[in-house]
Amino acid sequence: MNLDAIRTNRPLQTGLGFAFGILFGFLLERGGATEHAVIWGQLLLYDFTVLKIMLSAVLVGMIGFQVLRSLGLVAPRVADPSLGAHLVGGLIFGVGFALLGLCPGTVAGAVGRGSADALVGGAVGLVIGTGLFARVYPRVSRGIARSGPLPWRTVPELLGGINPWFAVGGMAVVILGVFWVLETLGL
Amino acid sequence: MAPLPFEDIFKPPGGLDGSMLELLFAARWSPYLAGAGIGLLVTLAFLLSNRPIGCSTAYLKARGMLGMLVARERTAATEYYRLIAPTVDWQFMIVPGIVVGAFLAAWLSGTFTLELVPPFWSARFGDSLLLRWGTALAGGVLLGFGARWAGGCTSGHGISGNIQLSLASMLAAAGFFIGGILVSLALFGVPGDEGLWGFV
Numbered sequence: 314m315n316l317d318a319i320r321t322n323r324p325l326q327t328g329l330g331f332a333f334g335i336l337f338g339f340l341l342e343r344g345g346a347t348e349h350a351v352i353w354g355q356l357l358l359y360d361f362t363v364l365k366i367m368l369s370a371v372l373v374g375m376i377g378f379q380v381l382r383s384l385g386l387v388a389p390r391v392a393d394p395s396l397g398a399h400l401v402g403g404l405i406f407g408v409g410f411a412l413l414g415l416c417p418g419t420v421a422g423a424v425g426r427g428s429a430d431a432l433v434g435g436a437v438g439l440v441i442g443t444g445l446f447a448r449v450y451p452r453v454s455r456g457i458a459r460s461g462p463l464p465w466r467t468v469p470e471l472l473g474g475i476n477p478w479f480a481v482g483g484m485a486v487v488i489l490g491v492f493w494v495l496e497t498l499g500l
Numbered sequence: 501m502a503p504l505p506f507e508d509i510f511k512p513p514g515g516l517d518g519s520m521l522e523l524l525f526a527a528r529w530s531p532y533l534a535g536a537g538i539g540l541l542v543t544l545a546f547l548l549s550n551r552p553i554g555c556s557t558a559y560l561k562a563r564g565m566l567g568m569l570v571a572r573e574r575t576a577a578t579e580y581y582r583l584i585a586p587t588v589d590w591q592f593m594i595v596p597g598i599v600v601g602a603f604l605a606a607w608l609s610g611t612f613t614l615e616l617v618p619p620f621w622s623a624r625f626g627d628s629l630l631l632r633w634g635t636a637l638a639g640g641v642l643l644g645f646g647a648r649w650a651g652g653c654t655s656g657h658g659i660s661g662n663i664q665l666s667l668a669s670m671l672a673a674a675g676f677f678i679g680g681i682l683v684s685l686a687l688f689g690v691p692g693d694e695g696l697w698g699f700v
Contacts, residue, residue, distance in 0.1 A: 320550050323589070330590035333545050333553060334597015337538065337655075341598065342605035343526070344534025349618035356677070356684035359695020362531045367658055369535025370542065374663035377543025387546050391661065392651050394668035399657075402650025403675015405642055410676055411683035413639030414618065416654040417647055418555040420640070421595045425602030427614045430621075430636040436559070438640015443556060444563035445641065446648035447580035453649060468665040480665055492532070500695055 316386065338422050341366075347422035349414035356411055361500045368488045379481050389467065396461030413438070527609040542660055549590055552664075554656025556647035558595035561586045580648075624688060650675065 319325060344366045345351045354360025381387045392399070410416055413435050415423050420439065423431035446453075465471040468480040523529065545553050564586025567575030575581055606612040617632045625631060647653040650672040652661060658676065661669025691697055 316547075319548055326549055326590040327588065327593055329545075329549055330593035331597045331600075333541060333549070334594040335601035335604070336541050336597075337553060337594065338598030338601025338603075339605045340534045340537045340541065340601075342602035343529040343609075344531050344538075345528055346534075347602055350620040353620055353684055353688065354695075356680045357688055357691050357695070358681065359691050359697065361695070365531035366535035366538065367654075369532045370538035370659045371662045373536045373539025374542040374659060375539075375665065377539060378546060378663045381543065381546055387550055389664045389666070390552075391664050391666035392668040394666070394671050396671070399650050399668045399671035400675045402646050402648075403657075403672040404646070404679040405649055405675075406646030406653065406672075407676050407679015407681075408683050409639045409642030409644075409646055410654075410680035411639070411687060413636050413643060414621070415639075416555075416676075417559065417643055418595075418598060418653065418655045420643075421555065421598035422602035425599040425604075426606040427612050428618065429614065429616045430618065430632050434633045434636020435640040435643070438637040438642075439556070439559040439644040439647075440563045440566070441637075442641035442644025442646075443560035443648050444567070444644075446645045447560065447563070447578055450580040450583075450648075458649070463667055463671075465667055467667060468670075471667060477665065484665070498696075498699065 337418065338425055341419055341422040342426055347415070347419050347426055347428075349423070349428070352410070352416070352419065353414045359500075361495050365492070365495065368491060372485055372488045375481050375484065379477055382477070391466050393466060394463040395459060396463075397456075398458035400461075401457065409438075409442070525609050527611045538659065539663070542663060545660075551590065552652075552656055552660030553594060554591070554652050554660060555595055555598070556644060556653040556656065557584060557591045558593075559644055560584055560648060561589075561592045 341347050345362050346366055351360055351362050355363035378387065382389065413420065413431075415431055415435055417439055420431045420435040424436060467477075468484070469475050469477045472480060542553050545551060560580075561584065564575060564578075564581045564584070565588075567578075567581070568586055575586070603612065616629060617627055621632055643653070647656075650657065652669065652672060654673075654676060657666075657669035657672040662673065
């Protein structure tokens with residue numbers, strides 16, 4: 314079975330989505346990211362578990378992704394960045410992040426470990442909130458989301474079109490540096 | 501001589517030895533190990549499905565499916581649901597998968613417990629279900645609205661987007677944490693001299 318046959322087989326993909334979700338939920342739970350206290354601890358800058366999980370995932374994933382890209386198996390699909398879409402949307406998200414103490418993935422994990430406010434508050438709220446956005450999408454996507462566009466889409470473009478492997482190497486050094494600082498400070 | 505900072509990062513806390521069997525039942529793994537696992541998982545999802553693992557789309561699809569039940573024509577005519585079809589597919593199944601996976605992890609380690617109000621919340625705001633669930637609902641609404649506005653969440657932008665070196669994802673992640681940190685400090689106050697606050 315070749316890769317294209319796997320990628321275009323819809324029932325198989327639906328099952329794969331479920332399987333990836335199970336593994337993701339397992340790892341989020343074991344990492345501690347489904348605990349409100351861990352998320353709030355990160356947002357209050359005294360428990361750096363969430364940052365360690367995210368940066369470890371980025372470190373391993375960006376190397377994995379570049380290997381796949383170098384083999385011609387994937388092509389980057391990234392959004393055109395703008396302040397109006399990504400920073401404004403991100404800040405709205407951030408307010409909800411703090412009120413709930415979870416994010417859209419970890420809220421599902423919190424439901425799995427038995428959290429009631431994640432289910433009746435968080436998950437229900439997410440269904441309502443994404444639906445509200447569907448109503449304003451035509452206006453937002455043609456209006457504010459287009460304001461403040463950035464002229465580059467990726468780090469290699471920002472750095473003048475360098476080989477993506479150099480950008481990966483540079484980011485890896487930065488991430489390892491952050492880990493070193495966190496461990497040295499005992500955070 | 502002080503131990504090297506990286507010497508024991510792959511050992512789970514609590515004196516466990518990190519063997520495979522112990523890891524299966526350990527309540528908590530090292531965040532570096534869990535994160536590295538997520539990085540491999542995201543790579544595998546790109547290989548087999550050619551997609552970034554994201555979560556917020558699934559809630560939109562759920563909302564769209566409810567819409568198709570109660571107001572079929574209006575939902576079908578909504579531009580956003582034509583762009584992101586409200587169907588049970590790869591993107592939708594991620595979220596029920598997370599529920600099952602987290603349940604399995606909690607059940608295997610014996611940490612599954614029904615929790616009405618998170619202790620971290622009740623320590624500051626009390627045990628009121630109405631206050632907590634109301635705040636959580638408001639938080640969920642803003643999370644969903646903001647995630648779709650930004651085109652992704654902590655998974656889709658924060659991890660899968662950033663591994664593609666996407667500047668849009670870095671901008672969104674900056675927004676998630678700037679907004680989250682400011683509002684958390686407003687809610688809970690500056691936490692004494694714990695963590696990073698001990699160094700300022």
